[in-house]
Structure formats: structure tokens, C-alpha cells
Amino acid sequence: MAGSAEHPFTHGGLYAKVNHYLDRVYGTERLTHPLRRVGAKGEGRFERVGWDDAIADIAGRLKQIVATSGGEAVLPYSYMGTQGLIQGSSLDRRFFARLGATRLERAICASTGSSGVFATMGTNAGILPEEIAHARFIVLWGTNTVVTNLHLWRFIRQAEDAGATVVVVDPIRTRTAEAADWHVRPLPGTDAALAMGMMHVIVRDGLQDKDYVARQTVGVEQLCERLADYTPERVAKMTGLEAEEVVRLARAYAAGAPSLIRLLVGMEHRAYGGMAFRTISCLPALTGDWRHRGGGLLFLTAGPHFEALNAAAVERPELEDGRIRSVNMVQLGRALTDPRMDPPIRALVVYSSNPPAIAPSQNLVLEGLRREDLFTVVHEQVLTDTARHADYVLPATTQVEHWDLLWSWGHDYLTLNQPAIEPVGEAIPNTELFRRLGTVMGFEPELFGDSDQDLIRLALDSNHPSLQGISFEELMKTGWARLRLPEGWTPFAEGGFPTPSGRCELYSKDLARWGMDPLPGFTPSPESAAGNPELAARFPLSLITGKSALHFLNSSYGGLARHRRADVEPHLDLSARTPPAAGSPTAKWSACTTTAVPLRSAPESATGSGPASAPCPSAGERR
Numbered sequence: 001m002a003g004s005a006e007h008p009f010t011h012g013g014l015y016a017k018v019n020h021y022l023d024r025v026y027g028t029e030r031l032t033h034p035l036r037r038v039g040a041k042g043e044g045r046f047e048r049v050g051w052d053d054a055i056a057d058i059a060g061r062l063k064q065i066v067a068t069s070g071g072e073a074v075l076p077y078s079y080m081g082t083q084g085l086i087q088g089s090s091l092d093r094r095f096f097a098r099l100g101a102t103r104l105e106r107a108i109c110a111s112t113g114s115s116g117v118f119a120t121m122g123t124n125a126g127i128l129p130e131e132i133a134h135a136r137f138i139v140l141w142g143t144n145t146v147v148t149n150l151h152l153w154r155f156i157r158q159a160e161d162a163g164a165t166v167v168v169v170d171p172i173r174t175r176t177a178e179a180a181d182w183h184v185r186p187l188p189g190t191d192a193a194l195a196m197g198m199m200h201v202i203v204r205d206g207l208q209d210k211d212y213v214a215r216q217t218v219g220v221e222q223l224c225e226r227l228a229d230y231t232p233e234r235v236a237k238m239t240g241l242e243a244e245e246v247v248r249l250a251r252a253y254a255a256g257a258p259s260l261i262r263l264l265v266g267m268e269h270r271a272y273g274g275m276a277f278r279t280i281s282c283l284p285a286l287t288g289d290w291r292h293r294g295g296g297l298l299f300l301t302a303g304p305h306f307e308a309l310n311a312a313a314v315e316r317p318e319l320e321d322g323r324i325r326s327v328n329m330v331q332l333g334r335a336l337t338d339p340r341m342d343p344p345i346r347a348l349v350v351y352s353s354n355p356p357a358i359a360p361s362q363n364l365v366l367e368g369l370r371r372e373d374l375f376t377v378v379h380e381q382v383l384t385d386t387a388r389h390a391d392y393v394l395p396a397t398t399q400v401e402h403w404d405l406l407w408s409w410g411h412d413y414l415t416l417n418q419p420a421i422e423p424v425g426e427a428i429p430n431t432e433l434f435r436r437l438g439t440v441m442g443f444e445p446e447l448f449g450d451s452d453q454d455l456i457r458l459a460l461d462s463n464h465p466s467l468q469g470i471s472f473e474e475l476m477k478t479g480w481a482r483l484r485l486p487e488g489w490t491p492f493a494e495g496g497f498p499t500p501s502g503r504c505e506l507y508s509k510d511l512a513r514w515g516m517d518p519l520p521g522f523t524p525s526p527e528s529a530a531g532n533p534e535l536a537a538r539f540p541l542s543l544i545t546g547k548s549a550l551h552f553l554n555s556s557y558g559g560l561a562r563h564r565r566a567d568v569e570p571h572l573d574l575s576a577r578t579p580p581a582a583g584s585p586t587a588k589w590s591a592c593t594t595t596a597v598p599l600r601s602a603p604e605s606a607t608g609s610g611p612a613s614a615p616c617p618s619a620g621e622r623r
């Protein structure tokens with residue numbers, strides 16, 4: 001497979017992850033027909049069945065469960081296996097809404113960070129990725145760009161060629177940190193303290209943009225009062241950094257012309273992760289970097305896609321009963337095993353996700369999946385850890401076998417995905433699964449009659465200015481189209497933040513009203529020495545489970561021999577020294593050497609990522 005050299009963002013570059021996508025499509029591990037379990041759950045023994053029998057039996061079981069326990073006894077579980085709008089969230093949403101199923105909060109990625117950034121800016125959309133080329137001081141804060149977002153690196157290189165400095169803030173010496181000019185290495189979960197310390201120095205030294213702050217922010221007085229507590233010396237104790245480095249970073253950041261902070265998801269996987277994002281996102285308003293092309297903050301681009309697309313026409317959210325309980329996907333293990341669940345989850349339908357590999361509390365998730373009284377249906381391309389526990393495993397198409405309309409969290413191009421080959425074996429797309437199930441369940445034909453191309457047309461049926469001139473026919477010709485966003489976009493140069501006050505909210509009345517801290521700030525994690533010395537003495541190490549494997553996409557492609565050979569085997573890097581207790585002046589995390597400890601790996605979950613150490617707080621904002 002090859003990318004299109006004409007694509008302005010990717011320039012034809014794929015990723016190590018998908019360069020050999022056809023190995024996946026035609027691989028021997030590929031599921032090609034429906035299977036029914038004959039062995040024990042998790043054993044992986046199945047018999048082949050026909051599609052009609054499988055659908056009839058599944059529909060019958062769901063009907064019976066709904067009749068005896070109510071719709072809430074059914075739980076859908078899906079995530080980013082496909083990042084297309086049509087295969088990711090369309091007829092499935094209609095189906096589970098019609099069933100009255102328990103609602104799933106799909107909050108495992110970027111929801112926590114988004115809630116934090118929303119509190120400050122009213123949106124999670126900052127500048128566009130290409131604009132990073134115009135920045136002159138770039139802070140890659142809790143993101144491993146070289147491994148996870150390589151396409152952005154090209155634009156960072158352009159900035160470097162023009163004289164930009166690149167800083168990485170990450171507790172780990174990642175490949176990105178190695179490629180940067182400056183690696184700032186705070187203790188995990190202390191980023192909010194670092195950002196507060198930077199703001200302290202900026203205000204103390206008079207480096208803020210007074211005019212921007214006065215006109216485009218609210219709450220600077222209250223913020224300054226709080227900043228008094230965050231002297232570089234105190235921040236050094238909280239973060240394990242030298243006070244001098246905090247000062248140097250603050251001054252260099254304030255002097256950047258312009259400075260840009262790039263955020264992604266690493267910091268979310270910690271206690272008070274949302275607050276870290278809220279706090280960091282105050283910085284560009286304080287320095288007025290939003291005024292300049294390439295300055296400000298870069299986070300996600302999903303927002304501009306979803307503002308433009310008519311996703312509601314595709315998903316039909318009005319069919320959903322908002323009174324029905326919801327389960328946060330990070331708490332699947334609890335949802336499947338907690339005896340207080342009333343009704344208990346009796347049926348689980350998983351598609352486009354692999355929860356034992358990606359959800360926190362892996363043991364609890366597996367305990368749930370092993371329940372004999374749980375009816376589990378899994379729609380998959382390969383026999384994942386989840387699929388091994390299914391009563392029915394149904395074969396799913398890959399990207400080259402189905403239609404889709406792809407949004408992106410990493411760039412501003414909308415892509416039409418056309419099938420290049422016939423489905424392999426008896427595989428069907430997600431839409432077709434719910435079309436068949438909806439029909440056999442006897443739901444309204446008008447909800448399940450839309451073809452995939454109809455759904456794409458519905459999504460594009462929008463008057464939003466960003467979609468001007470982008471039609472199905474146009475996309476059939478070009479394959480992709482850049483959202484009609486202004487070239488050299490500086491979204492908040494003149495303020496206009498979509499917050500209740502219309503300004504950047506250093507102080508948030510909404511947060512105060514919801515009983516939360518209205519100001520940015522740092523709370524030590526409950527597991528840290530500052531949070532709970534006893535606990536920290538027993539568990540002195542902090543677990544970081546990032547995406548360090550270049551060839552895996554979360555747990556996807558972990559089963560491909562080529563990828564497993566190419567990447568490091570799943571392992572744990574263990575610090576040879578425990579991190580310093582808060583306040584300890586000598587021990588420095590950055591001086592730690594690490595030892596690699598191999599992990600036993602399951603076939604599809606070879607990401608090197610165990611369950612996250614702390615469950616993400618729930619949020620529910622769209623990425």
C-alpha cells in the first residue's frame with residue numbers, strides 16, 4: 001500500500017503501523033466467517049455458522065433479554081477501531097437507541113483533556129497543525145510526536161529550519177525527547193504545578209501581554225493571587241525539577257515569537273489530568289501568543305470536522321432516551337461485575353474495540369468477560385482477546401473493503417474512503433451488521449434502510465461554511481478535501497473564545513457553580529508522597545502506559561508477525577531508583593536509569609500497555 005504523494009498533509013507517507021496494511025487484510029489471522037463458541041470463554045474454540053443463523057439467534061437472545069430485564073441489560077462497547085464517521089457511529093447508534101440499551105460514554109481518549117481545555121477556552125480546537133511551522137518556540141507537552149503523530153514532525157522541522165526551539169515535557173526520555181532541543185522531565189502528574197510555576201515567573205517578571213490579558217481574559221486578579229503560592233522553589237519540590245529550569249522555561253516560553261504548546265493525551269492518564277490541561281491552556285492567553293500566526297495552542301482537529309459535518313443526521317441522537325443510565329467505557333470491568341448494577345449487564349456487543357487490552361482494570365474486565373451468564377457478541381477483523389470470550393464472533397471488513405467518511409483528530413482534511421476490493425470472505429462492515437440486526441429485530445425500516453453512500457451524503461448535507469463546495473461527487477473525484485478554514489488561521493487573535501464570557505476564562509464561573517475549583521492549580525495525585533505519604537511509601541513507582549510501540553495502533557496490528565518482529569517486545573521500563581519524595585532536594589527523576597523487564601504478551605494485546613494506573617475521570621465531550 002502507498003499513500004498519495006499529492007496529499008498536502010501526509011505527502012504520501014504512511015506510518016510504520018499501516019505500511020503493511022495488506023498483511024492484515026489478507027493475513028491468515030483474518031476472520032472470514034461467523035463463529036459460535038463451543039469451548040469455554042476465553043479458550044478460543046468456535047464452530048462455523050451461517051450469517052442468517054447467527055443474526056437470527058443474536059436478535060432472538062437480545063429480544064429475550066430486553067423482554068425480561070429491559071433494554072438497559074444490553075451494553076454496546078465500541079471505540080476507535082475505525083475512525084470513520086459512517087463505520088464508527090451511524091446505524092449502531094440508531095440500533096442501540098431503539099433497543100433502549102445502556103448508553104456508553106466513549107471517554108477513554110481526549111475527553112479528559114478536552115474538558116480541561118474547554119473550561120479555559122470553551123473549545124478544544126486551537127490552531128491548525130500546519131501552522132506549527134510558523135511557531136518559534138514549540139512545547140510538545142506530554143506527547144510523543146515522533147512515534148504517535150509523525151506527520152506533524154515535518155511541520156515542526158520546517159519551524160526548526162526557520163530557527164525554532166523544540167522542547168519536550170515528558171517524564172520519559174522518548175524518541176521525541178531525544179530529537180528535541182530541550183527535554184524537561186517533571187515527575188508524572190505534576191504538569192499543572194509546572195504550568196503554575198511558569199505563570200508565576202511570567203507575572204513576577206512582567207512578561208505577560210498586558211493588553212491581551214486585559215481585553216481577552218477574565219479572572220487575572222484571582223489567578224495572580226493563587227500564583228503567589230507557586231514560587232519556582234516550591235514548584236521544584238512538586239515537580240522534581242530544578243527551580244532554575246522552571247524559571248528558564250518560563251522566560252524562554254514568554255520570549256518565543258511566537259510560542260506554541262502542542263497537547264495530546266499522555267497527561268490524561270493521571271489523577272487530576274483534566275486540571276493539567278486546564279492549567280496549561282491558560283499560558284498562551286497570558287503571553288498573548290494567540291495573536292500571532294503559529295502561536296497559541298494545538299490540540300485536536302476533530303472539533304472543526306464535527307462542527308461542519310451533519311453527524312446528527314447520521315447518528316440520530318434524538319432517538320436516544322437521555323434518562324437511560326450510562327456507563328463510562330473506562331469502567332467496563334466494574335459495569336460487568338458490580339452486583340449493584342440493576343439490571344445487571346446481560347448482553348455485551350463489542351465492535352471496533354478490544355477492551356481487555358485498552359480499558360483500565362484488565363483483571364476486572366476479563367472477570368466480566370468470563371461470566372457464564374453474559375451473552376457476548378464481538379464484531380472483529382481478527383480473534384482478539386475480546387473475541388476469544390465471545391459467544392458469537394462476526395467477521396468485519398477492513399478499511400479497503402468498505403465505504404466511509406473519515407474525519408481526523410490530527411489534520412483538517414476530510415477523506416472519502418472508497419472500497420478498493422470486495423470484502424474478504426463473509427466479512428461485513430459495521431453498518432451492515434446493524435442494518436441486519438435492526439431489520440430482524442423489526443425496527444423501523446426507514447432507520448435501517450440507508451446505504452453507506454446514503455449515510456455519507458447525509459453527513460455532508462450541511463450548510464456549514466467549512467463544507468462549502470465539498471460534496472459526495474467532489475470527493476469521488478478528489479478523494480479528500482481540506483475543510484474550508486482560512487489560510488493562516490489565528491482563531492483567538494482578537495479573542496472571541498466560545499466560553500460563557502466570550503473570553504479566555506482564567507477564572508471559570510461555571511466550574512465554581514459546579515462545585516469545582518474555579519481557578520487553575522495543582523493537586524498532588526492521591527498516590528504521590530505529597531498526596532498520601534503512606535501509600536507512596538508502599539508504591540513508590542508511578543505507572544506510565546503510553547504508546548511507545550511504533551508498529552501498533554493501540555492493540556491493533558499487535559498480532560502481525562512482521563510488526564512484532566519490528567518493534568520492541570512488550571516490556572516494562574523500571575526505574576532503578578524510586579522517584580524522589582516530594583520535597584527531597586537531591587534525588588532527581590531525570591537521573592534515573594531504567595531496566596527493561598519483559599512482559600508475557602497475549603496475541604493481540606502486544607502494545608506494551610497494561611491497564612492504566614488511574615481511571616480517567618469521566619467527561620463525555622467529543623474528541
Ligand SMILES: Nc1nc2c(c(=O)[nH]1)N[C@H]1C(S)=C(S)[C@@H](COP(=O)(O)OP(=O)(O)OC[C@H]3O[C@@H](n4cnc5c(=O)[nH]c(N)nc54)[C@H](O)[C@@H]3O)O[C@H]1N2
Binds near residue numbers: 109188265
Ligand atoms: N505508534 C502509535 N501511534 C499512535 C497510537 C499508537 O497506539 N501507536 N495511538 C494513536 C492514538 S489513539 C492517540 S490518542 C495518540 C496519542 O498520542 P500521544 O498523546 O503522543 O501518546 P501517548 O503515548 O499516549 O502519550 C504521550 C506521552 O505522554 C507522556 N506522559 C505520561 N504521563 C505524563 C505526565 O504526567 N506528564 C507529562 N508531561 N507527560 C506524560 C508519556 O510518557 C508519553 O510519552 O497517538 C496515536 N498514534
Ligand SMILES: Nc1nc2c(c(=O)[nH]1)N[C@H]1C(S)=C(S)[C@@H](COP(=O)(O)OP(=O)(O)OC[C@H]3O[C@@H](n4cnc5c(=O)[nH]c(N)nc54)[C@H](O)[C@@H]3O)O[C@H]1N2
Binds near residue numbers: 397545
Ligand atoms: N494502558 C493504556 N490504555 C489505553 C491507552 C494507553 O495509552 N495506555 N490509550 C487509550 C487511547 S488514546 C485509545 S484511542 C484507546 C483505543 O482503544 P480501541 O479503539 O479499542 O483500540 P484498539 O486496541 O486498536 O482496538 C480496536 C479494534 O477494532 C478492530 N477494528 C478495526 N476496524 C474495525 C471495523 O471497521 N469494524 C470492527 N467491528 N472492528 C474494527 C481492530 O481489529 C481492533 O481489534 O485505548 C486507550 N487505552
Ligand SMILES: [Mo]
Binds near residue numbers: 109110265
Ligand atoms: Mo486515542
